Amino acid sequence: MFEDFSFFPEAASTVAGRVDAIYLFLVVVTIFFVGLISAALLIFSVRYRRGRGHAPEQVHGSIALEILWSAIPLLIVLFVFGWSAKVFFDVRTVPTEGMEVFVTGKQWMWKLQHPTGHREINSLHVPKGQAVILTMTSEDVIHDFYVPAFRVKQDVVPGMYSQLWFEATKTGTYHLFCAEYCGTKHSQMIGEIVVLEPAAYEAWLAGNPAGRNPVEAGKVLFENLRCATCHAAGSGQRGPDLAGRFGEQVRMRDGQTVIFDENYARQSILEPKSHIVAGFEELMPTYEGQVSEDEILQLIAYIKSLSTGDEEPK
Amino acid sequence: MSDATTSGRLAHHFESLEQQHESALLGMWAFLAQEVMFFGGLFTCYVVYRNLYHDAFVEGSHHLDVFLGTVNTAVLIGSSLTIALGVRSAQLGRPRATAGFIGATIALALVFFGIKSVEYWAKYEHGLIPGLAWHPEPGASPQLGIFFGLYFVMTGMHALHMLIGLGLMVVVGWRALRGRYGPDNFIGVEVLGLYWHFVDLVWIFLFPLLYLLGRHAH
Amino acid sequence: MSVPGAATARTAEPSNYLNAEYSIKSWFLTLDHKRIGLLYLAGLTFFFTLGGLFAVLIRLELLTPEGDLFQSETYNKLFTMHGIFMVFFFLLPSIPAVLGNFFLPLMIGARDLAFPKLNLLSWYIYMVGGLFTLYAMVAGGVDTGWTFYTPYSSVYANSHVIAAALGIFISGFSSILTGVNFIATIHTMRAPGLTWFRMPLFVWAHYATSLIMVLGTPVIAITIVLVAIERLFGVGIFDPAKGGDPILFQHLFWFYSHPAVYIMILPGMGVISEIVACFSRKRIFGYHIIAMSSLAIAVLGFLVWGHHMFVSGQSIYAGILFSLLSMLVAIPSAIKVFNWTATLYRGSIRFDTPMLYTLGFIGLFTIGGLTGIFLASLAVDVHVHDTYFIVAHFHYVMVGGMVMAYLGGLHFYWPKMFGRLYPETLAKIAAVMIFVGFNLTFFPQFLLGYLGMPRRYHAYPEEFQVLNVLSTAGASILGLGFALPMGYLIWSLFRGKPAGNNPWGASGLEWQTQSPPISHNFDEVPIVTEEAYAYDTLRPPAAASPEQEEVLHV
Structure with a gap:
């Protein structure tokens, strides 16, 4: 069970790196503050333990400190907010040009249709280096189209269309998960995204019967x-x-x-x-x-x- | 706590009647804040769907009986008056008048229920109760069900609040008759009055939203 | 602080709220806030054990990727029932209903809560709600997840949604009535001299919590009623097939359920403030700021619900606004952590069990809070939403935060509640086991989440197994850690050493009455002349022997 083990998911889309950058920045911030607090707790615990027999010094507080430790986190979160909002905006803004794929979710499968009329179930072949735009709806309950390697996710809601786009940067086979709980076989509503070189994608199209587009x-x-x-x-x-x-x-x-x-x-x-x-x-x-x-x-x-x-x- | 206890109405954990009075009043206001949020959820649904399905809601309003609705509004406002008079009588130390006014409020509430049942029955006969008797005329808006769903939940929740109020009134009316309230101790009646005014107020919002809004459109 | 007459020495087995009456009726019809607190303690412990049992089964299933222990349907019911029991019947009531009920009146020098009958009614409502939910469980379970998302819950699920929804609806009113009771009590029943800014921070935290209980709970009550009505009558309010909007349900649900998260953590913060000050023998650092940050959290909590819906189809601009508001919650939370830490500075620190839980709380809550920033940042949330990252994050806040605070508080106040001490060494071992077990259980889930493992998955791809095995191993330690206190605390009721009135040498009115307290709390109404945590005027307890009867300076 250790074969595929890793601590970090594969990054295979244009936005993956940008999301990872924010994530890693936040990891560093987290380590810094957890380290700071733990160190303070530890040092104070040792230095001011009761066994040393000194009288506690009554300190009521310090306005300067309060302002300092409100302002620093505020600046950090505002920075993170702006940065991630920018990336989010780009992730959610669907490009005008791209390969359009229709997705229908139902309990418990994904139905996908290429612009060429090729239909797939629970798998999607896409060419590398091209924007793929998914227009998605559900036939029953809310599902969610999630490809961890691309760092994209979007709820698929009955009665309306939602859109999701990605541009794959690495060939390979990646997980497709349903991320919104949808009933008994939720965990089996999975599939794969197969990213191919454009030529290989053309070959795949040619090798499979297309329905009417x-x-x-x-x-x-x-x-x-x-x-x-x-x-x-x-x-x-x-x-x-x-x-x-x-x-x-x-x-x-x-x-x-x-x-x-x-x-x-x-x-x-x-x-x-x-x-x-x-x-x-x-x-x-x-x-x-x-x-x-x-x-x-x-x-x-x-x-x-x-x-x-x-x-x-x- | 020496002299206040002489009235015998001071619970053991309060220092004075004023404190007891203040607690009860504040408690009821906090409870009413809760009620505002409770109905607020329903009003949110109403606003959202009214915006989405304006036509269905206008159509729904036309199925409601404005005359009966207006009469009921008057009845309920009347009951707010009687309960207010009841509170005043309690303040003045007139137990029989207090009980009388509470009795009148109960009577008006029963009239309201009577009229409401007539309306509900009419909806049943016209097949306008989603899930129980639902066969609207052909050509009706597909979202008419949402209007009537909200209509029954909103008026039903309001009626449930009135029922609870009725129960409280029976208890408070009985205690008033037994002389449990006096000029220095009428909080029970006052709190009941607050609650009843709130129930009344909810109806004051429900009536125009459900019965009147959009009727001028056609 | 002076309490005339309250702390006078008594002879053996003095009358107290426990031995005042023995009949069953005197418990089940009691109007004494202390006894009602204990009734809650019994109910909560039952539901916590039940929820914990479900958690054990969930972790066992996830030991292997194939999903071979239970069927999918059973697994889905397990995590749903775990969520419902833990959230609605343990976490939400936990500290307010047990410790709040018991100590709020004592701390403000009152004889009881403002509405004792309402208080008893709250407990009955809570139990009736619990019974409905238990019925739903016994009759076959619910499989919607504790979030009841429509249209799955309202149209598609084939399980006992209505009974469970009714149970939650009913128990909500227990929360509301408790909130009303606390607000009225804090406003009108404070002892003479106990101004707002002399109140212990425990009381402030409960005040903020009560505001959320009163203003938030009714919204989920009506929402859950709408789901039940939708199932019964097919009205269509949340059913897209009939024109309804399933996203509206999410808005209504999270409008309550996000503030509810703060119902689950604020009282814990209150407890931590008490313990930190007591075991450092210091005034709390930045009293006013901590008090106000509780209110800030309560208010901000109502403005951030949309951050649960970044990928739901809500507009980009709504997402950006909710992200910004959610980021702001970090500030009052950070302020609290820094102030508690600063309280230790130049203190005289002792490491009794409650303090161990408190140090654990501060560390784990810091992680829980900081990982909240990951989720508030839009781009990262798109990736980790509905994965194990979320699961890890809220367990760090709920278990690492609230449960640690609850256990810390229980150990801190146990001697006051029952007049007995628990075995300290065993308690310390349990505290360490819980801390270690907890981290081993939930830390791997952060990694799993970023790797992309979705939550509520019965079976999962093989590459996630290593971390899942670690998590299950941690859960077994955590489970044992939780079992220990249940054992030794019950043992201590009968065999524990007498605790004395103030074993920790703590400030606060609750420590100046007898242990266990007399039925009406104080012989005479205490008069407060000082701020909370005036540890400079209190003599410390005789070194390292908390058993010794503490003679208060009167």
Whole structure:
């Protein structure tokens, strides 16, 4: 059992080193203060033990000392706060370009889909040196996508999309854990992230059968569900045209503006009444129960492709 | 503690009636602070979901009977008046009047419960009780259930507080009749009054939030 | 400080609160805060033992990576029940309900708490809540984790969530009523001359704790009721399938449960302040600052709940704000540690058992507090959130902090509570075993956490085994360490040497009445003329023989 033993996890993403730096700094701070307090306790305990028979000296306190030992920790924690907030901001700010992967968590497995249409369960192959952006949701309870080697973690919440991104810097196989307790087989909701050289990744893609890619699948769904009857340009405009709208601000009938993002698209499919775009009527029926989480993701992929123009990646 | 004990109402661990009085009053205020946080949790849920599902909440308000709600509000405010008069009678050393006013408060509370039951029954008949009888009209907002869930939890918790208050009133009313309170010792009635005013106040918030808000919208 | 008449010598077996009455009714219907404290002690010890037993089973399971001792479902129930019993039925009440109940009135020179009947009611409510939870356990257990996250708890879990939730809801009111009682007592029942800034820091800590109990507990009460209602009626308040927001539950839950952490540590800090001053024979260093830092912690505690939710989907900016506020908690905590340490400076230090626990507390709480900064820093928390790092951190604060303080306090006050001394050598051995066992159990978990082992894992990858074995080995020492005091403390009740009224030569009104105290605490109301910890005007106890009857200077 000592084979793989280590005290420090592998660091295999662009942010891992930055997180480790803060961690190590905090370890040093901790050792310093624990050392300081322990040394003081020890020295005082020995020097002023009762056996030595001296009278205790009554000291009430010292304002100067109080200010000193409030100010020093304050400065340290403010420094740590600023530093880690900066790193956190970068960890959480999803880059605009990257390989988009859809993730659905359910009790007790991970379902992942590549932009090429390749599907995987409990494992994800990614190329080294490229940003990978995960758009994640859950079919049942809250899960959490955690890759220790990348130092990233994000809850996967039913009813909404959360995003996570990483850029792997080292090839290898790394643990994928579910970190939010999700029921009986929580500890078996694990998998692996396989980081490959870009060429090897291409080879892996080529060597595995691809399903329809999400955009294509979404397009088929869009047609089968007859979304285009209302949402295509020039069709009498019963519903807003979706082309070129993704990522933009949309004005609602009640005067609010909403960002047209994944969560907005999802809500509009499942609860069309919740947001009515200015200039339109409440006509759209709900698709709740008619489309699965996977299919909603595909629809969104298609809707997004209408705005980004890269409709057919092929 | 010499002269104060003569009234026989001083618990053994207090020095004076003033101290006893002050403790009880402070204790009740601390308890009411707790109550504010208790209902605060519910009001937070209400605010969050009202913002998320404005339409469902407006729709829900339209299912409630404003007339009965208004009558109940008046009844409850009336009961606050009677309990306040009860406290005053106790201060003035009129045990029978104190018991009488507490009796009137009990009666008003019962009226409130009567009207509330009529309302609850109507919800049952219309199928608007989540989990027990839930079959809203077709086309109703999918989140109507959250509105009615909150409606029943909020009014239910309020009713539970009133029930506890009723129990206390029976005890305090009985003790008033037996002459346990006097001008120098009316803290029991005063504390009960505080509690009842708080229960009343909760309703003063519940009524507009649940019944009135958003009704002008359609 | 002068207490006329209170400390006059008495003949053998003087009347006290223990021998005043013997009937069962005189215990179960007692209104004496001291007896109610002992009732709590019995209840708490029971639940602590139960929670400890679950911990032993958890550690046994984690000895091997395969998860081969229990089934997943059983394991999940074990850690859930461990958490529920330890948090809600041991840690939250621990010091306030036992030592607070017993000593708060004594320390402020009162005959009882302001509302003795309410106090007894609190104990019954606590026990009824405990019985509901026990029922949930016996009927088949709960498997939601003590955090009851929705929608797992409200929709998906197939275990006895409602009974457990009701148990927690009910026991919450015991906390609330205790808080109300303490606040009223501290405000209105202080002895003549006992101004706010003459109060012992134990009292200050309990005052701050009571504020949290009163303002925080009701929020979790209503939240947990909503979970139960959600399960019963499917209302949908936390169910995303019906439009509910599961994250809202987390906000409500942590709005209470974070301040609750300070309910679990502040009273411990109060106890430590008493012991440090007594065994250094010094005024506490920075009295005012320590008192105010308790209040600061109580207030800040209500503003930092969002740091449990950095990866929950809460906005980046909310995360940054909560991180900043959480960092500030470090300041009052650090101030306390520095002040206790400074109290030792130029003291006259003795190392009796309570002092050993106290030194242990200061060291372990320092580690617990500093690792809290790791968790408050956003980027590091993203990595260690929901791993064993968290588990290690809160055990350093809860066990290394609160349990050490609880045991220290129990050993410090035991002679006063029962008038008997425990075997000192055995007690010292136990204290050292607990310290060593504790560190061996939980230190490896920091490493495990940074390596990435998630908490609540029944089976785990093999590379984590070495550290888990170390942890389990430590747990066995820790378990033995906890068993020892249970044995010798009970033994001391019957066979212990008489303690005398003030074996430690401590200041404070509680030491100036008889041991065990008389039923109404003081024959005459004490009048306070000095600040707390006036050790310069107190004669030290006769060297190294605490058994000797201490003659107080009156």
